């Protein structure tokens with residue numbers, strides 16, 4: 001990233017993501033979200049043991065590690081050297097030679113090898129200023145092979161980070177279209193699937209007699225496919 005007009009992604013990464021102590025406690029603070037539904041959304045698009053998947057803003061590998069157990073090659077990209085170090089150590093400890101941690105950003109990652117079958121990004125793109133989000137999404141579209149799938153997720157329920165970001169992306173990238181998520185792909189929970197076929201979970205979903213056990217965290221996800 002040597003171009004003078006380019007922003008320094010590290011400066012926007014969120015200082016906590018560069019802090020060794022914060023990163024060491026990241027999973028405990030974040031909880032341990034079950035990656036199964038997101039893995040299933042890729043599997044439903046045909047990704048399998050031969051597939052290449054890129055996780056952008058991979059953090060500690062909460063998705064990349066289980067994805068590497070399921071898919072052929074996983075490239076976990078993060079701008080934070082601390083996150084990348086932790087990911088590298090975890091991949092080695094788990095014996096996952098097909099998981100490669102790369103220090104780069106949405107704007108600077110240069111993909112090597114065959115185009116990706118899948119790109120995943122969760123709760124990371126919001127770090128970039130709006131103008132650069134659009135550039136980053138365009139770069140993601142170019143990473144994918146025709147027929148490749150992007151799963152875009154955010155733990156925010158702000159429409160500008162979810163539905164509006166996706167609408168802008170689809171308007172700017174005619175090669176990308178939404179592949180609606182079916183309730184059957186998410187354990188039949190029709191109430192978490194929007195009219196457009198995105199996922200939107202709320203604390204009122206999955207109620208339980210004991211309110212301490214009921215409810216889902218706010219979460220938004222869309223599945224987009226390249227023509």
Ligand SMILES: C[S@@+](CC[C@H](N)C(=O)[O-])C[C@H]1O[C@@H](n2cnc3c(N)ncnc32)[C@H](O)[C@@H]1O
Nearest residue numbers: 009013017057058059079080105106122124127
């Ligand atoms: C809230 S964490 C989410 C991590 C992971 N995706 C998850 O859901 O657990 C945001 C991550 O995005 C990374 N990040 C921030 N800006 C980035 C950028 N421009 N390019 C790539 N990664 C970035 C941070 O270092 C951090 O690891």
